[in-house]
Amino acid sequence: MSEECVLRCVLMLCCALLSANASNWLYLAKLSSVGSIRDEETCERLRGLIQRQVQICKRSVEVMDAVRRGAQLAIDECQFQFRNRRWNCSTLETMPVFGKIVTQSTREAAFVYAISAASVAFAVTRACSSGELEKCGCDHNVHGVSPEGFQWSGCSDNIAYGVAFSQSFVDVRERSKGQSSNRALMNLHNNEAGRKAILSHMRVECKCHGVSGSCEVKTCWKAMPPFRKVGNAIKEKFDGATEVEQRKTGTTKVLMPRNSQFKPHTDEDLVYLEPSPDFCDHDPKMPGMFGTVGRQCNRTSKAIDGCELMCCGRGFQTQEVEVVDRCSCKFHWCCYVKCKQCRKMVEMHTCR
Ligand SMILES: *[C@@H]1O[C@H](CO)[C@@H](O)[C@H](O)[C@H]1NC(C)=O
Ligand SMILES: *[C@@H]1O[C@H](CO)[C@@H](O)[C@H](O)[C@H]1NC(C)=O
Numbered sequence: 001m002s003e004e005c006v007l008r009c010v011l012m013l014c015c016a017l018l019s020a021n022a023s024n025w026l027y028l029a030k031l032s033s034v035g036s037i038r039d040e041e042t043c044e045r046l047r048g049l050i051q052r053q054v055q056i057c058k059r060s061v062e063v064m065d066a067v068r069r070g071a072q073l074a075i076d077e078c079q080f081q082f083r084n085r086r087w088n089c090s091t092l093e094t095m096p097v098f099g100k101i102v103t104q105s106t107r108e109a110a111f112v113y114a115i116s117a118a119s120v121a122f123a124v125t126r127a128c129s130s131g132e133l134e135k136c137g138c139d140h141n142v143h144g145v146s147p148e149g150f151q152w153s154g155c156s157d158n159i160a161y162g163v164a165f166s167q168s169f170v171d172v173r174e175r176s177k178g179q180s181s182n183r184a185l186m187n188l189h190n191n192e193a194g195r196k197a198i199l200s201h202m203r204v205e206c207k208c209h210g211v212s213g214s215c216e217v218k219t220c221w222k223a224m225p226p227f228r229k230v231g232n233a234i235k236e237k238f239d240g241a242t243e244v245e246q247r248k249t250g251t252t253k254v255l256m257p258r259n260s261q262f263k264p265h266t267d268e269d270l271v272y273l274e275p276s277p278d279f280c281d282h283d284p285k286m287p288g289m290f291g292t293v294g295r296q297c298n299r300t301s302k303a304i305d306g307c308e309l310m311c312c313g314r315g316f317q318t319q320e321v322e323v324v325d326r327c328s329c330k331f332h333w334c335c336y337v338k339c340k341q342c343r344k345m346v347e348m349h350t351c352r
Contacts, residue, residue, distance in 0.1 A: 024048035029071035070123035084305035099288015105273035114194030125162030154221035280312035311351035
C-alpha cells in the first residue's frame with residue numbers, strides 16, 4: 001500500500017469512529033411525519049442508526065415510530081430544562097443533533113444520555129398503553145385487590161416493556177464495547193439513571209365508582225408521571241452530578257467519585273468524567289457551540305440566567321420592546337371571560 005493510501009485509511013477509520021456517535025439515533029427526530037418508518041426496508045435507510053439498531057428496527061418496525069417520538073421528546077425536554085443556561089440544547093441539522101457537546105464526557109452529555117434513554121422508555125410505554133403495538137399492551141401483572149382495599153383495574157402502564165426496549169435499543173453501542181472504556185461506563189450509568197427517574201416517579205391513579213360519585217368502589221392503575229416530572233428529576237440530578245474516574249476493583253472497572261471525600265453516587269445520580277467548557281464563545285470547530293452573544297438575559301438575577309453570568313462579563317444591550325398582553329379581564333354571566341388587549345413596553349436585555 002502506498003503511503004498516501006495508508007494515510008487515507010487511517011483518516012477514514014477516524015471519521016467512522018467520530019461519526020458513529022452513540023446518540024446519533026436522536027436524528028430520528030428529524031424525520032417528518034408519523035408513520036414514516038413503515039417497513040423493514042425503511043430501517044436500512046434511516047440515518048443515525050448503527051447496524052445493530054437497524055436489526056432491532058427490522059425486528060420491531062411497529063415500535064419505531066414511538067422511538068422517533070421519544071427522540072423528539074428528549075430534544076424538547078432538554079431545550080425546556082436548559083432554556084436559561086448558556087448551553088441551551090440547540091440542535092443542528094447534522095449528526096450528532098446536539099453537536100460535539102455529546103461526544104465529550106461532560107455533565108451536559110450526561111444529561112443528554114439520561115433524558116434520551118428515559119424518553120424512549122416513556123414513549124414506547126405510552127405506545128403500549130394506547131394499544132398502538134401488537135407486541136405489548138397494558139401491564140397485566142398488576143391485578144387483584146390491593147392491601148388498601150381497592151381494585152387494580154384499568155390499563156397499568158407497561159413500564160417494564162418500555163425500559164427493556166430502551167435498554168436494548170439505546171444501550172446497544174456501549175454494551176457492544178464490552179464495557180471497557182470509561183466513556184461507555186459513563187453512558188451506560190447515565191442511561192440507566194434516566195430510566196430510573198421514570199421508575200421512581202410511577203404513581204397510582206384511581207377512579208371512584210358508586211352512587212352519585214360516592215367512592216364505594218375504587219379502581220386503580222399504575223401510571224407514569226408526566227414527562228415534565230421526569231425532566232425535572234433528571235435536571236436536579238444534573239445540578240448535583242458527580243465527577244468520577246475509573247478505578248479497578250479486582251478485574252472489574254468501576255466509576256468512583258474523583259474526590260474521595262464525596263459519598264459514592266447512587267444508581268439514580270448522574271456522573272461525568274470531565275469538566276464542562278464555559279460555553280461563552282461561538283467555536284466554529286465545535287458544532288453546537290453557539291456562544292451566548294445575542295442571548296436574552298435577566299438584569300436582576302444573580303443566577304446563570306442573569307446578565308452577568310449569561311454574558312460572561314461582556315455586558316449587554318437593552319431594548320424597549322412592545323408586548324401584547326391580556327388584561328382587565330371580566331367574567332360575564334354565564335360563562336365566559338372577556339379580556340382587553342393591553343400593549344406595554346418592557347425592557348429586553350441581550351448579551352453583547
Ligand atoms: C439557543 O441560543 C441560541 C443563541 O446562542 C439561539 O440562536 C437559539 O435559538 C437558542 N435555542 C433554543 C432552543 O432556545
Ligand atoms: C429575573 O430575575 C428575578 C430574580 O431572580 C425574578 O424575580 C424575575 O422574575 C426574573 N424576570 C424574568 C423576566 O424572568
